[in-house]
Amino acid sequence: MNRITRSKIIDQLFKYFGILCTSIGLIMLAALLINVFSDGFGRLSIDFFTALPSRFPEKAGILTAWTGTLWIFGLTILIAIPLGVGAAIYLEEYTRKGFLSNVLEINIANLAGIPSIIYGILGLTIFVRTLRLGESVLSGALILSLLIMPIIVVSTREALRAVPKTIKEASLALGASQWQTIWHQVLPAAFPNILTGIILALSRAIGETAPLIMIGALTYVPFVAKSPLDEFTVLPIQIFNWISRPQAGFAINAAAGIIVLLGIVFVLNGIAVVIRQRARNKIKW
Amino acid sequence: MTQIHSDTSQKEAQSKVKLSARNIFVDYGAEHVLKDVSIDIPEKTVTALIGPSGCGKSTFLRLFNRMNDHLEGFQRKGEILIDGEDIYHDQKHLEELRETVGMVFQKPNPFPKSIYENVAYGLRIRGVKDKKRLDQVVEESLIKAALFDEVKDHLKKNALSLSGGQQQRLCLARSLAVDPSILLMDEPASALDPISTAKIEELVEELKKKHTILIVTHNLQQARRVSDQTAFLYFGELVEYGNTEQVFTQPKEEQTAHYIGGRFG
Amino acid sequence: MKQKTRLAEHVIKMILFLCALVTVLTTAGIIWVLFSESISFFQTVSLKEFLTDTEWTPLFTQKHFGILPLVSGTLLTTFIAILVALPVGLTIAIYLNEYASKRFRKVIKPVLEILAAVPTVVYGFFALVVMTPFLQKIIPDLPGFNALSPGIIMGIMIIPFVSSLSEDALFAVPQSLRDASYGMGATRLQTVFRVLLPAASSGIVSAVILAVSRAIGETMIVAIAAGQQPNLTFNPLESVETITTYIVQVSLGDVPHGSIEYQTIFAAGAMLFVLTLILNNISFQFNRRYRQKYE
Numbered sequence: 001m002n003r004i005t006r007s008k009i010i011d012q013l014f015k016y017f018g019i020l021c022t023s024i025g026l027i028m029l030a031a032l033l034i035n036v037f038s039d040g041f042g043r044l045s046i047d048f049f050t051a052l053p054s055r056f057p058e059k060a061g062i063l064t065a066w067t068g069t070l071w072i073f074g075l076t077i078l079i080a081i082p083l084g085v086g087a088a089i090y091l092e093e094y095t096r097k098g099f100l101s102n103v104l105e106i107n108i109a110n111l112a113g114i115p116s117i118i119y120g121i122l123g124l125t126i127f128v129r130t131l132r133l134g135e136s137v138l139s140g141a142l143i144l145s146l147l148i149m150p151i152i153v154v155s156t157r158e159a160l161r162a163v164p165k166t167i168k169e170a171s172l173a174l175g176a177s178q179w180q181t182i183w184h185q186v187l188p189a190a191f192p193n194i195l196t197g198i199i200l201a202l203s204r205a206i207g208e209t210a211p212l213i214m215i216g217a218l219t220y221v222p223f224v225a226k227s228p229l230d231e232f233t234v235l236p237i238q239i240f241n242w243i244s245r246p247q248a249g250f251a252i253n254a255a256a257g258i259i260v261l262l263g264i265v266f267v268l269n270g271i272a273v274v275i276r277q278r279a280r281n282k283i284k285w
Numbered sequence: 286m287t288q289i290h291s292d293t294s295q296k297e298a299q300s301k302v303k304l305s306a307r308n309i310f311v312d313y314g315a316e317h318v319l320k321d322v323s324i325d326i327p328e329k330t331v332t333a334l335i336g337p338s339g340c341g342k343s344t345f346l347r348l349f350n351r352m353n354d355h356l357e358g359f360q361r362k363g364e365i366l367i368d369g370e371d372i373y374h375d376q377k378h379l380e381e382l383r384e385t386v387g388m389v390f391q392k393p394n395p396f397p398k399s400i401y402e403n404v405a406y407g408l409r410i411r412g413v414k415d416k417k418r419l420d421q422v423v424e425e426s427l428i429k430a431a432l433f434d435e436v437k438d439h440l441k442k443n444a445l446s447l448s449g450g451q452q453q454r455l456c457l458a459r460s461l462a463v464d465p466s467i468l469l470m471d472e473p474a475s476a477l478d479p480i481s482t483a484k485i486e487e488l489v490e491e492l493k494k495k496h497t498i499l500i501v502t503h504n505l506q507q508a509r510r511v512s513d514q515t516a517f518l519y520f521g522e523l524v525e526y527g528n529t530e531q532v533f534t535q536p537k538e539e540q541t542a543h544y545i546g547g548r549f550g
Numbered sequence: 551m552k553q554k555t556r557l558a559e560h561v562i563k564m565i566l567f568l569c570a571l572v573t574v575l576t577t578a579g580i581i582w583v584l585f586s587e588s589i590s591f592f593q594t595v596s597l598k599e600f601l602t603d604t605e606w607t608p609l610f611t612q613k614h615f616g617i618l619p620l621v622s623g624t625l626l627t628t629f630i631a632i633l634v635a636l637p638v639g640l641t642i643a644i645y646l647n648e649y650a651s652k653r654f655r656k657v658i659k660p661v662l663e664i665l666a667a668v669p670t671v672v673y674g675f676f677a678l679v680v681m682t683p684f685l686q687k688i689i690p691d692l693p694g695f696n697a698l699s700p701g702i703i704m705g706i707m708i709i710p711f712v713s714s715l716s717e718d719a720l721f722a723v724p725q726s727l728r729d730a731s732y733g734m735g736a737t738r739l740q741t742v743f744r745v746l747l748p749a750a751s752s753g754i755v756s757a758v759i760l761a762v763s764r765a766i767g768e769t770m771i772v773a774i775a776a777g778q779q780p781n782l783t784f785n786p787l788e789s790v791e792t793i794t795t796y797i798v799q800v801s802l803g804d805v806p807h808g809s810i811e812y813q814t815i816f817a818a819g820a821m822l823f824v825l826t827l828i829l830n831n832i833s834f835q836f837n838r839r840y841r842q843k844y845e
Contacts, residue, residue: 035679
């Protein structure tokens with residue numbers, strides 16, 4: 001066998017290795033889904049959604065968890081979107097290249113890389129203790145908002161940057177002010193991409209567990225939160241709680257809870273992908 | 286460099302000076318883009334800015350509506366006067382300035398909105414809500430830009446669905462809607478086919494009855510066809526400025542003759 | 551009207567600036583919180599003990615404050631994760647960039663991204679309930695809590711980080727370099743290993759370091775499946791506790807606010823913060839280097 005044929009064979013082999021590696025992730029994902037569904041699907045019922053937590057696995061439900069997740073989701077939307085999009089607009093449209101913009105940029109990149117549990121420590125000290133918001137929904141939403149803010153800033157800036165400069169110039173040349181240009185032209189044009197980034201960030205927030213454990217969201221909460229200052233729990237925390245129990249029944253509950261959580265996360269990601277694809281197909285500058 | 290004045294015909298000599306540049310220097314960072322340019326432009330005429338790429342024509346044009354202000358590293362010395370007033374004097378007048386000075390860009394750049402909303406945009410950002418007035422201005426502007434007949438039945442259609450030539454006329458209509466007295470055109474036909482180009486040129490001829498027009502062009506025949514005065518810029522300096530016929534037939538400067546000759550020859 | 555618009559412009563700019571300021575305040579807040587509490591901690595425990603003592607038992611009566619067992623637990627699980635994610639992620643990047651069709655790439659990329667979107671508590675469950683029992687079939691003595699199983703799962707979680715960032719780096723290599731190599735009669739694989747990987751190396755290094763930082767900061771997978779026993783070991787078959795797990799453990803317990811036990815989470819948090827901060831910034835430097843090279 002000559003040298004060239006050998007190289008070609010190795011090349012082919014590597015191709016199959018590539019396919020194998022690409023499938024490993026998918027195989028794992030499939031294994032995970034199959035396992036979770038076979039364990040937990042039978043547990044899904046109306047009762048499971050409407051029952052409070054309980055010491056008996058077969059009586060326990062996720063009512064407090066999913067309502068808490070809904071609370072957190074809503075409040076995080078209210079806090080994180082204006083903050084993140086606002087900061088991104090400022091950085092992209094109002095600052096000129098220089099020392100300050102450099103510092104802000106490096107800072108945001110660093111924030112995006114800080115482990116989520118550190119945000120939990122921050123929240124515990126600032127929101128729960130110093131501001132006396134307690135172990136409340138509001139504290140949780142504030143922590144998660146700070147946590148996903150860098151993600152929203154980065155993706156929003158990319159979306160703003162993708163709007164052609166010619167559109168901005170056309171608007172400015174007509175006498176529109178900078179904000180009018182941003183509001184009437186730049187934001188609508190960038191909207192689908194901004195939205196995609198926001199949804200992905202929210203999907204991250206929905207699945208976060210560690211920072212909320214830090215502020216005590218694991219404590220037994222036998223009621224549904226009625227105001228932002230009430231104590232709460234969320235789906236991932238409820239799942240974690242069940243995983244840590246020794247009884248087999250709770251493992252089944254955990255699997256069922258995971259089905260619900262993954263359902264939410266996958267739906268959000270799916271929406272984001274669809275919006276991105278549609279935006280790509282629609283506007284051709 | 287005030288020694289270079291328009292070698293004007295009698296009619297133009299009588300008309301009033303609308304735009305002036307006085308000893309204009311422009312730098313981008315370390316790069317000198319314009320060097321001591323002075324020029325007087327009479328009202329309701331068409332002035333063509335010609336010169337090789339990178340000679341500073343676009344930068345010069347964009348001084349008159351302060352579009353360079355948004356660019357990184359832009360620095361200017363000297364005065365730009367409109368009706369005798371220095372437009373760089375006061376930051377606050379930026380929006381009003383651009384109401385007086387319209388601009389059409391090199392590449393058609395309609396907003397990704399309906400045809401109607403494109404034309405109405407200038408009024409809307411000035412707070413005009415009256416539907417009748419908007420309808421009227423949109424129609425008039427589209428008529429002035431010779432686009433109305435082609436689009437009157439689908440004003441709600443997205444502007445991006447128009448052809449390149451139509452888009453450029455839409456951009457013109459969009460500028461005209463706020464009734465500017467001055468129109469800046471930055472190679473408005475460079476991205477268009479010959480038929481669309483001819484339409485734009487006809488429009489320029491028509492529009493100068495009411496507007497003072499500055500047009501940057503690469504196309505020397507076009508400059509000759511549409512303009513009353515021609516200014517030749519070379520490496521940031523104003524080499525020659527005068528009556529278009531004179532500049533093209535009897536240029537005073539050797540560089541002008543070279544450029545024009547080279548292009549024609 | 552004009553006056554009003556202008557005022558509004560200023561107010562809006564101010565509000566947007568305040569939004570941007572929040573990011574700075576967050577960083578400042580994190581640093582302040584971690585270090586102010588850590589300072590009180592280090593008034594009781596010497597830095598030397600913290601960094602050299604080989605036992606970590608703040609919650610026992612016989613207290614030791616050596617962070618090394620937590621650091622070793624963290625590094626061990628991270629090392630296992632990278633051992634999985636680096637070869638797989640890099641191979642995926644090479645395969646998608648140089649071998650796969652455009653259509654396949656378009657379909658597979660969002661699917662791979664899903665791996666990064668799955669909540670970590672779910673991965674933790676998977677490690678504990680599926681991976682560990684599976685490994686126990688191969689290694690019968692493997693305890694229920696061990697470093698290997700969560701390490702592997704964490705590796706799978708960070709595959710998309712390694713693959714997508716490496717892919718960007720490979721993509722940035724100019725086509726002319728590929729053409730030159732193919733022009734000399736090289737196969738794809740030869741081109742990849744002799745031309746593309748060296749050319750994209752800073753981007754790939756950047757990706758790997760970022761993945762390491764990610765693994766070090768990961769909490770739930772290890773908290774669920776690695777155990778809660780501080781253990782100075784590099785044996786993947788033993789139960790270990792990571793820095794993050796320890797912080798969770800303390801916050802789950804009933805540790806009085808202001809006590810030395812409470813302060814340990816800030817000292818541990820500061821350690822974690824410093825580690826990830828250093829890694830992230832090394833990664834940015836490499837990233838910047840390759841961007842400067844080809845953009």
